[in-house]
Amino acid sequence: xxxxxxxxxxxxxxxxxxxxxxxxxxxxxxxxxxxxxxxxxxxxxxxxxxxxxxxxxxxxxxxxxxxxxxxxxxxxxxxxxxxxxxxxxxxxxxxxxxxxxxxxxxxxxxxxxxxxxxxxxxxxxxxxxxxxxxxxxxxxxxxxxxxxxxxxxxxxxxxxxxxxxxxxxxxxxxxxxxxxxxxxxxxxxxxxx
Numbered sequence: 001x002x003x004x005x006x007x008x009x010x011x012x013x014x015x016x017x018x019x020x021x022x023x024x025x026x027x028x029x030x031x032x033x034x035x036x037x038x039x040x041x042x043x044x045x046x047x048x049x050x051x052x053x054x055x056x057x058x059x060x061x062x063x064x065x066x067x068x069x070x071x072x073x074x075x076x077x078x079x080x081x082x083x084x085x086x087x088x089x090x091x092x093x094x095x096x097x098x099x100x101x102x103x104x105x106x107x108x109x110x111x112x113x114x115x116x117x118x119x120x121x122x123x124x125x126x127x128x129x130x131x132x133x134x135x136x137x138x139x140x141x142x143x144x145x146x147x148x149x150x151x152x153x154x155x156x157x158x159x160x161x162x163x164x165x166x167x168x169x170x171x172x173x174x175x176x177x178x179x180x181x182x183x184x185x186x187x188x189x190x191x192x193x
Contacts, residue, residue, distance in 0.1 A: 029054040029055065029056060029057065029188055029189050029190060030054050030149075030186050030187055030188025030189050030190035031051065031052070031053050031054070031186070031187050031188055032050075032051070032052040032054070032114075032143060032145070032149075032184055032185070032186045032187075032190060033049070033050065033051050033184070033185055033187075034049075034050045034181050034182060034183045034184035034185065035047050035048070035049060035050055035181070035182050035183050036048050036049075036050040036091060036155050036179050036180070036181055036182075037179060037180045037182055038179050039176075039177040039178070039179055039180060040175055040176040040177040041175045041176060043179070048091050048092045049090075049091075049092060049093065050089075050090070050091060050155070050181055050184075051088075051089070051090040051096070052087060052088075052089050052090075052099070052102075052114070052116065052141070052143070053087045053088040053089075053090075053096075054086070054087045054102055054114075054188070054190060055085075055086055055087045055088075056086050056087075056102075057086065057102055057103065057104045058084070058086055058100075058101040058102055058103050062084060062101070063101070063103060065080055066080060066081065066084075066100075066101060066117075067163060067167055069081075070161065070162070070163045071163055074137070077161070078119060078137065081100035081101070081117070081118075081119050082100075082119065084100040084101065085098045085099070085100070086099055086100065086101065086102045087099040087102055087116075089116065089118055089139070089141070091157070097118055097119070097120065097121060097139075098118065098119075099116055099117070099118045100117055100118050100119060101115070101116070101117040101118075102114055102115070102116050103115040104190075107144055107145075108144070108146065109146075109147065110146070110147035111144065111145055111146045111147055111151070112144075112145045112190060113142065113143070113144055113145075114141075114142070114143040114145070114153075114190070115140075115141075115142055115169075116139075116140065116141040116142070116143070117138060117139070117140055117161065117169075118138065118139045118140075119137060119138060119139075120136075120137060120138060120139040120157065120158060122134055122137060135160065136158035136159055136160050136172075136174040137160075138158075138159045138160065138161050139155075139156065139157050139158070139159060140155075140156040140159040140161070140171050141153060141154065141155045141156070141181065142154050143181060143184055145184060145186050145190060149185060149186030149187065149190055150184060150185055150186070151184045151186075152180070152181055152182055152183075152184060153180075153181035153184060154178040154179070154180060154181060155178060155179040155180070155181050156171060156173045156174075156175075156178045156179070157174075157175075157179065158173075158174035158175070159171050159172060159173055159174065160172040160174075
């Protein structure tokens with residue numbers, strides 16, 4: 001009798017796993033790995049592993065929401081972005097932070113440009129001593145991938161985002177020069193749709 005129940009449970013598990021489709025939140029478009037290299041400032045010449053996990057791309061409506069929130073002020077933008085989660089960015093060997101916007105556009109000969117915007121973690125030292133970097137609440141990256149998913153890009157770990165002409169993002173870097181993203185390799189489907 002117990003063999004019969006074990007066999008039924010086994011068949012049930014087989015059927016469930018065969019027809020199970022993960023929800024959109026669990027699906028992954030792809031993953032991009034590479035190296036971030038500091039160009040200037042206290043991190044000049046240092047490198048760390050870089051990973052961007054793309055769960056989905058930001059829709060046109062969500063980009064319009066971000067733009068209209070930025071027109072109403074930076075606090076509104078932060079509030080709007082806190083409800084958006086399209087992936088995760090990791091620098092070094094830590095867990096990383098959620099990404100609020102990943103905008104994919106065609107680039108070059110069959111390549112993809114990914115524009116990434118996220119709310120960075122402001123550390124306790126910045127808050128306690130009121131450093132100037134506290135005003136740079138965002139992180140920003142641009143990745144340029146060819147048709148094979150390989151490429152380079154730029155990374156700004158502390159940025160201020162302004163809106164110019166109603167729909168163009170103007171990104172101000174806290175540092176002198178943005179960091180370089182090198183040796184990027186995409187896996188999965190990271191092409192523009």
